[in-house]
Amino acid sequence: MRIAQVAPLDESVPPRLYGGTERIVSFLTEELVRRGHEVSLFASGNSVTTANLVPQGTTALRLDPNARRSSIAAHLAMLDEVRQQQDRFDVIHCHLSHFQHFPLFETFAEKTITTPHGRLDYSDLPSTYARWPYFSLSSISMRQRQPLPKARWVGNVYHGLPLHLYPATDRAHPQDPYLVFLGRIYRDKRPDRAIEIARLAGMRLKIAAKMDYSNRAYCEELVEQMKSPHVEFLGEVDDVGKAALFAGAHALLFPIDWPEPFGLAMIEAMAFGVPVIAWSQGAVPEVVDDGVTGFVVDTIDDAVAAIQRAYSLDRRQVRRRFEERFSASRMVDDYEAIYASVAAGVYKPEGDPRIVPIAGEGRSDQEWTNGNQISLNSRRGSMN
Amino acid sequence: MRIAQVAPLDESVPPRLYGGTERIVSFLTEELVRRGHEVSLFASGNSVTTANLVPQGTTALRLDPNARRSSIAAHLAMLDEVRQQQDRFDVIHCHLSHFQHFPLFETFAEKTITTPHGRLDYSDLPSTYARWPYFSLSSISMRQRQPLPKARWVGNVYHGLPLHLYPATDRAHPQDPYLVFLGRIYRDKRPDRAIEIARLAGMRLKIAAKMDYSNRAYCEELVEQMKSPHVEFLGEVDDVGKAALFAGAHALLFPIDWPEPFGLAMIEAMAFGVPVIAWSQGAVPEVVDDGVTGFVVDTIDDAVAAIQRAYSLDRRQVRRRFEERFSASRMVDDYEAIYASVAAGVYKPEGDPRIVPIAGEGRSDQEWTNGNQISLNSRRGSMN
Numbered sequence: 122m123r124i125a126q127v128a129p130l131d132e133s134v135p136p137r138l139y140g141g142t143e144r145i146v147s148f149l150t151e152e153l154v155r156r157g158h159e160v161s162l163f164a165s166g167n168s169v170t171t172a173n174l175v176p177q178g179t180t181a182l183r184l185d186p187n188a189r190r191s192s193i194a195a196h197l198a199m200l201d202e203v204r205q206q207q208d209r210f211d212v213i214h215c216h217l218s219h220f221q222h223f224p225l226f227e228t229f230a231e232k233t234i235t236t237p238h239g240r241l242d243y244s245d246l247p248s249t250y251a252r253w254p255y256f257s258l259s260s261i262s263m264r265q266r267q268p269l270p271k272a273r274w275v276g277n278v279y280h281g282l283p284l285h286l287y288p289a290t291d292r293a294h295p296q297d298p299y300l301v302f303l304g305r306i307y308r309d310k311r312p313d314r315a316i317e318i319a320r321l322a323g324m325r326l327k328i329a330a331k332m333d334y335s336n337r338a339y340c341e342e343l344v345e346q347m348k349s350p351h352v353e354f355l356g357e358v359d360d361v362g363k364a365a366l367f368a369g370a371h372a373l374l375f376p377i378d379w380p381e382p383f384g385l386a387m388i389e390a391m392a393f394g395v396p397v398i399a400w401s402q403g404a405v406p407e408v409v410d411d412g413v414t415g416f417v418v419d420t421i422d423d424a425v426a427a428i429q430r431a432y433s434l435d436r437r438q439v440r441r442r443f444e445e446r447f448s449a450s451r452m453v454d455d456y457e458a459i460y461a462s463v464a465a466g467v468y469k470p471e472g473d474p475r476i477v478p479i480a481g482e483g484r485s486d487q488e489w490t491n492g493n494q495i496s497l498n499s500r501r502g503s504m505n
Numbered sequence: 506m507r508i509a510q511v512a513p514l515d516e517s518v519p520p521r522l523y524g525g526t527e528r529i530v531s532f533l534t535e536e537l538v539r540r541g542h543e544v545s546l547f548a549s550g551n552s553v554t555t556a557n558l559v560p561q562g563t564t565a566l567r568l569d570p571n572a573r574r575s576s577i578a579a580h581l582a583m584l585d586e587v588r589q590q591q592d593r594f595d596v597i598h599c600h601l602s603h604f605q606h607f608p609l610f611e612t613f614a615e616k617t618i619t620t621p622h623g624r625l626d627y628s629d630l631p632s633t634y635a636r637w638p639y640f641s642l643s644s645i646s647m648r649q650r651q652p653l654p655k656a657r658w659v660g661n662v663y664h665g666l667p668l669h670l671y672p673a674t675d676r677a678h679p680q681d682p683y684l685v686f687l688g689r690i691y692r693d694k695r696p697d698r699a700i701e702i703a704r705l706a707g708m709r710l711k712i713a714a715k716m717d718y719s720n721r722a723y724c725e726e727l728v729e730q731m732k733s734p735h736v737e738f739l740g741e742v743d744d745v746g747k748a749a750l751f752a753g754a755h756a757l758l759f760p761i762d763w764p765e766p767f768g769l770a771m772i773e774a775m776a777f778g779v780p781v782i783a784w785s786q787g788a789v790p791e792v793v794d795d796g797v798t799g800f801v802v803d804t805i806d807d808a809v810a811a812i813q814r815a816y817s818l819d820r821r822q823v824r825r826r827f828e829e830r831f832s833a834s835r836m837v838d839d840y841e842a843i844y845a846s847v848a849a850g851v852y853k854p855e856g857d858p859r860i861v862p863i864a865g866e867g868r869s870d871q872e873w874t875n876g877n878q879i880s881l882n883s884r885r886g887s888m889n
Contacts, residue, residue: 189627190627190629193577194629197633221605223581224581240573245575245578337721
């Protein structure tokens with residue numbers, strides 16, 4: 122197929138540092154090329170890909186040291202470029218979360234698919250989406266859909282990682298193990314809970330995280346808490362550092378306090394055979410197989426108890442489950458199925474399909490799937 | 506005329522607190538209604554107007570305490586609503602700065618006029634504007650145009666204030682006068698320079714400003730500097746507070762270090778007959794009549810000298826010049842002239858007018874006016 126991938130411009134694809142969305146877009150793009158598709162990647166000009174790069178500027182927005190950047194204008198220019206080239210593609214996969222592309226793509230909406238990568242609980246999204254209800258969306262977890270239950274969800278595709286980047290180690294429980302917190306020092310991520318859990322469990326905690334100074338007061342609090350002797354702060358770690366970090370890890374603590382739409386750190390831990398102890402928020406119950414790849418908890422006490430129970434988990438089984446559910450190959454299988462439906466015209470807004478076929482791995486919880494049975498109002502052409 | 510005003514949704518119109526753009530949109534809208542035009546105001550739902558309010562949500566984005574808001578989605582919904590109602594208007598005046606409306610307004614661009622209210626030195630703006638070069642823009646100073654010299658500038662309209670809100674006081678120099686700094690505690694505004702100037706001049710300084718904690722380190726520095734006995738910090742002041750503040754003021758210090766596109770605080774001081782001592786940056790040389798309404802300076806020493814020279818200025822003349830150049834009535838005259846040209850089809854992208862007629866008060870500096878002589882590339886309909 123002739124496929125366009127449209128990435129956010131905040132980071133390059135793949136990102137130099139932090140940037141979950143751009144990493145996933147990179148994994149997806151490279152695997153699609155490997156499978157023989159003709160792929161164009163619309164992304165920051167410093168991106169690196171085997172696809173046909175349609176470069177947008179020379180630098181990504183977040184790390185541009187030289188210039189004052191306009192995110193709105195930079196994305197508008199890219200989206201206009203996609204529009205001008207749209208005849209060249211069978212499928213256009215857009216990875217923006219806040220619908221900025223809808224006005225520019227409305228005349229060829231039927232061959233687009235949008236994966237929002239962020240949380241969707243912004244009060245402006247439902248009423249704005251309702252103005253472009255013929256745009257098909259694909260979620261990264263069923264929970265992500267909750268604030269937009271009436272949108273035209275046509276797939277649910279969990280993220281996946283390339284197995285060759287995470288070689289299986291197949292080892293037993295490490296000697297002198299420690300706990301790990303991986304992510305950003307940010308209030309919603311609750312590193313403070315991780316520190317408290319480790320203290321109560323009498324275990325060491327290694328924190329591999331970037332300070333997010335947009336919440337400076339919280340960072341200052343954390344610096345104090347991290348002075349505790351059982352805590353070691355590593356700062357931001359790269360892929361090599363992650364492998365070393367997880368080699369001696371008993372479990373990943375993921376004690377979040379926000380509706381995390383996916384949680385890449387969880388599947389990274391699983392890739393190394395490390396169990397995940399995570400709060401029952403956002404996508405956690407979908408990503409963690411409770412009792413197999415880790416434990417889903419609601420309280421500090423439960424988390425401390427789970428640390429003991431984690432000794433009973435088979436770490437090779439954690440890795441196997443990761444390979445089954447969260448490989449890049451599985452992710453690309455799912456997206457290919459969606460693209461095939463798009464290219465076959467299945468998602469055309471004409472007619473009134475009522476029930477849109479679902480591609481990808483979507484669990485059948487009643488609450489979750491309600492959102493799929495929508496009445497398609499083929500309101501378009503308000504430009505005429 | 507049937508006129509739509511499209512305001513940013515960050516604040517209500519008029520704003521509850523800080524918010525220059527929304528204040529100007531309010532003054533403009535109310536005066537247009539008074540003159541008998543049929544005006545619709547697209548703005549935050551808590552706006553107050555005599556025009557027909559087309560409310561967007563119930564709360565402005567910046568002060569919404571309850572919800573997570575999406576600026577992109579909120580503005581998209583408003584712009585789509587304008588598009589749906591566009592047949593009802595002769596002229597659509599949009600006050601957004603970063604072109605988000607261009608894709609939605611492209612089929613009726615000839616009856617729109619855009620006033621960007623912010624600085625335009627974002628590196629993404631020129632190449633993005635070039636994709637929609639048939640959109641007419643109106644500047645708030647000639648200096649504002651500099652980063653976008655090739656845009657289709659069809660007018661330059663300085664801001665204006667309603668005279669009834671600023672009654673003339675017609676008084677002599679105050680007893681025991683002090684200097685004033687009005688604005689935000691923000692690095693670019695350089696309150697530190699104001700403190701130093703007042704110290705060197707041996708005068709008291711009253712700082713009426715909101716702490717902008719997006720630059721916390723600078724605010725902390727300033728708090729230290731403001732402990733100096735010659736400095737009094739008043740926090741944010743309302744309109745009544747401003748009148749009292751300027752009643753005893755010798756001069757306004759406006760020692761900015763950024764390309765200020767207009768500078769409302771300067772004309773507020775003038776409205777009270779108070780001279781302005783301002784750095785030669787951004788719109789300052791256009792707004793201050795050097796030697797009449799104040800002094801344009803480049804150094805601390807010059808600023809200190811200007812404080813002495815300000816005793817020789819006629820404060821009634823400062824007020825008269827304010828009335829001539831910066832009344833809301835003059836501002837609305839200028840915009841009405843632009844609207845008349847828009848409604849008469851003067852700015853239609855068809856043909857190649859080369860030189861677009863200029864409405865409003867634009868000075869004829871060569872550098873400034875180069876931007877007006879543009880070749881109009883009537884590139885449209887990239888949707889077809």
